[in-house]
Amino acid sequence: MRSERAATGERDPFAGRIPISVITGFLGSGKTTLLKKLLRHPGMANAAVIVNEFGEEAIDHELLETSSERMALLDNGCLCCTVRTDLQETLRDILTKRTHGEVIQFDRVFVETTGLADPAPVVQTLASDSLLADRFRLDCVVTLVDAVNGLGQLDTLVEPLKQAAIADRLLVTKTDIASPEQVRALRARLAEINPQALLLEVVQGEVDPADLIDVGLTSRQEPGEKIKRWIGPLAAPTAAAAGFDEPLRHSQGITSFCLWFDRPLNWSSFETCMNVLTSLRGPDLLRVKGLLDVEGEPGPVVVQGVQHIFHPPARLQAWSDADKRSRLVFITRGIERDLVANLFRAVGALASTGAGE
Amino acid sequence: MSVSLDVGSQADRTLSLNMTLLSHHELDGFGGVGEGVAMQVARDGRRIMWLAHESAPKNFTAVDVSDPRAPKMVVQTDLPHAQMRSNSLEVSGDILAVAYQTKQWGVKPAGFELFDISTPEKPKSIVQFDASGPYSRGAHCLWFVDGETVHMACGAADFQPRDPKDDQIYRIIDVRNPTKPAELGRWWYPGTREGDSAPPPRRMPVFDSGYRVHNSNIYPARPDRAYIGYIDGGAVVLDIADKANPKLVANWRHSPPNTGFTHTVMPLFESNLLIVTDECTKDDGADWPKMTWVVDNRDETNPVPIATFPLPPVEVFAKRGGRFGSHNLHENPPVKCAHQSERIILATFFNGGVRAYDVANPYQPKEVAYFVPGAPKLSPKGSVQINDVYWDDRGVVFCVDRFAGGLYALEMKI
Known part of the structure; x- marks a missing residue:
């Protein structure tokens, strides 16, 4: 049974x-x-x-x-x-x-x-x-x-x-x-x-x-194409290839960028980073979306938030392609990528060989 | 053009959350279905749904639900006469067991009949187990999932109840040789048989429905236990390691103050819970509350209720017509074509439809889906009265109406 x-x-x-x-x-x-x-x-x-x-x-x-x-x-x-x-x-x-x-x-x-x-x-x-x-x-x-x-x-x-x-x-x-x-x-x-x-x-x-409908994820078994559309072009493979060398996007104080992580993330480190970010700069985190490779999880973990409020993380069934690197997309008001990346480094979630080094 | 929008809850409206209708089959005008709903995977691979009718003139109907969007009736049979009903059936392999209950004591056929359904279009009678007698109406409900044993709520020729309402006891019948069924054992509530040394049990003060068996559920995970809804006797758990001498393990009584009619006791072995239903048997909320209980069964000698399934407000649904309250569950029958879940429990509530509950946190069961069909055509109560539910291993949910609506196939997205 x-x-x-x-x-x-x-x-x-x-x-x-x-x-x-x-x-x-x-x-x-x-x-x-x-x-x-x-x-x-x-x-x-x-x-x-x-x-x-x-x-x-x-x-x-x-x-x-x-x-x-x-x-x-x-x-x-x-x-x-x-x-x-x-x-x-x-x-x-x-x-x-x-x-x-x-x-x-x-x-x-x-x-x-x-x-x-x-x-x-x-x-x-x-x-x-x-x-x-x-x-x-x-x-x-x-x-x-x-x-x-x-x-x-x-x-x-x-x-x-x-x-x-x-x-x-x-x-x-x-x-x-x-x-x-x-x-x-x-x-x-x-x-x-x-x-x-x-x-x-x-x-x-x-x-x-x-x-305009079914833009968000509707199932943990969403096809890869849908997940790609959801996470958005900043986390597209071309951007991935460019890594941290890709120019930052700025407009009127709005900054958007994607962080990539080569190694699986430790969930509690990730949470710590996000807690620090939301408590210090919550109002300026306009939109955050992530597809994370978390230690011990077979499929990607989806995170999304607006300012200081995050939806509960949710597990997808499986990675849709070979690239299992965690990607975290930010649209912020004046928060620079380096600040966020340094925070992750400081907390130890970014390994020495991780992205951006 | 201003029309009132304050329509109240209209029974002709279909209500749904996370369940959508795949198909509806009215069973050729005989859409009254009891609480026998079982699936067979036929030798040619077809999935056949076997349905026991709630009352005469029909006995049972089989529907090919291989494509749940296009159900096709395969066979529909008649009862020998109208002073009886079938109400309950089970399928084990290619054998169908159908309960027969008569309106009066002494009438035949009373008991159950086994059919060979290897050709679903042509059910062939194998045997009739005769349980008729001067104090017997035969069988109301049976359980037959292992091809070997029928467990049932049934009278017996040699059983004289003290109170006429206490006439159906727990009986265990060996059908390994289906042509020669033989009784293995029985149990009845102490004090209910004429001549018992125990005193007669206290009758329910408001609605005296009787001390008799409704469902008896037995699972391979605990072959030595029978989980029994004993109507006014509450939930009963028996040790049936020695089938000739069942012994009481626990009896959880919660009526009064409630109004009795405990119907189903379903164990969840991984989470050490019992899901217990009390059947609503009165219209318009007269016997409210009739709840589905979550019972902590970690110590099986001391079952402790910890929650009930949340329902929409009785003020609204009691007025939708007919009964509103608990009744049947998808009982995780241990057969290959039934879905098994310790987490999502499907339950029926008459005019409250079929509802799905998540018991991951057993202290706070959460409703996650429901489907309440609009009132079926010719419904005598003016509302749907969803009677029973079956969840197959493909994930399709089937539910049936007690009077007119027949069979509904549903897709659930949770």
Whole structure:
């Protein structure tokens, strides 16, 4: 008789959670237009969308049923609700109603932030509220940037910069009314700020839903291609070949880099390093993703965090190719790679023959 | 156009978390299934699901579930008359054992019947084990997983209960020669037989359902133990090393204050736990709470309850129609086509559907998936009443409705 443990080791840490996509972007960047179009796609009939308000030009033109000012059904069956006090409470509320059968059995959630919002706390909510973390997983952060005004906003404002830096998907909107030069310049800037995100151009909210869903890992047995896409281009083999000689990427104080480790990491050393980093520079760690070769683990261990909040580490079934070196990607506000690398060296996680020597 | 969204919990809606429907088979209009759900891998490799009907006129139905997305009915049989039901069955190799329970004492056939199902389309009767008698309704539930022994809740011609509700006792039948079943031993709750020296046990004050056996589970990991749900007698563990003389090891009683009807006692040997269910038998929450218990069995002479499986609120589900509360488990039957898990427990809750729990931390079992089909067509209760569940070694979850819905095949992603 085989037991569950013997058969599969443990439950899949990625499966069984409802994916949440955070849709962010500065005022007027086209979030509502995007959502309206997105929810029209057939695969989205069981989506729930959480918006900040049912506004003038907002999604409520499509409303079919409204029970209160807080919750409504769209005419395609989607659930739509507004955040009254905080997102945490709203998510708990719709989860409870789902359990009771009082709302649709939504299978994904889109959270639209306000234009001025810092998306980091939204992401942190999902990792730090244990009830929510149990039922939901962050699938991706989608940031919209308006091609006409985006560059100027990035130059002068804090929020759009952080929104762009933290994204998994960067959607350049309003390319139909911007000049090709504006679009080119914005794309170049965004690629500097966040070389990790996939850049897409979007007109009138027309987007292939496949580009925006299942961005995060959904199974411990994900195929290699999916894992590569998830960890991002900074950890691509070409970057690996370049190692530490690769130039750092800087833009407006945003620094992104990847650390490679030739030898298996000792988990407690790794934890110590990350604890030091998060306690000293937490607010400046905008996004961290890692695929780690940890001593004693047959497959890679996935770590991901935003600022000082890290999701619980999770084991993948197996390495997808021969390169089993640990890779740890950082998007930071002004934290230099050498500082992080030196910290790992100091704690002893980087062996003398390790990367960067 | 403003319609109220405050719909409450509507029983026609399907509720699901991490389980998706692969297929639904209504069994040609006879979708009432009891608690006999077993799988056979036929000689030609087909996977056949054998289902005992909850009540007359049908006896059992076999469905080819080789492709769980396209189930095909293979055979459906009738009972000899309507004063009986089958309700329970088990498959061991190519032998099917079906329990027969009559509505009244003295009626036949009462006991069980063995069938040769080497050709699933043509089940051939091997033998009828006659357990009829002046005080017997025959067998309600049986366990047959090793091809050698039938363990069952059954009356006997020579067993006269003091209380008519106490008529089904634990009986062990040797079927190694399937044409000549022979009783190996029996056990009944002390004080329930006419003439017992022990005093009669205390009846349940609210719902007196009786001191009789429901499930008796025996596993190769502990062939000398029988784990028995003894209805109002609670959970009973017997030492059956000497089958002619079973001895009591433990009796965990938790009713009253609860309302009895202990149904299944499933041991988890690696984690030293028992999962114990109390069957809900009343509609609209009248006998609430009917829980599924996690019991610490490190000292098998002193089982200690440590948790119950969390359920959605009774205020909501009691109003969905019919019963809401615990009933059956996927019992990790030690057969090759059943999934085995010490960690994920699948349980059925009538209108609460089928639910999966993670007991990695046994003090805090966690619900990780559920599927509550919308009310089946012609459901007399206006809701689904999921009765039993089977988890096969491919990972497919099958559950059945008690009245009308038939068989649901589900994919679970946890």
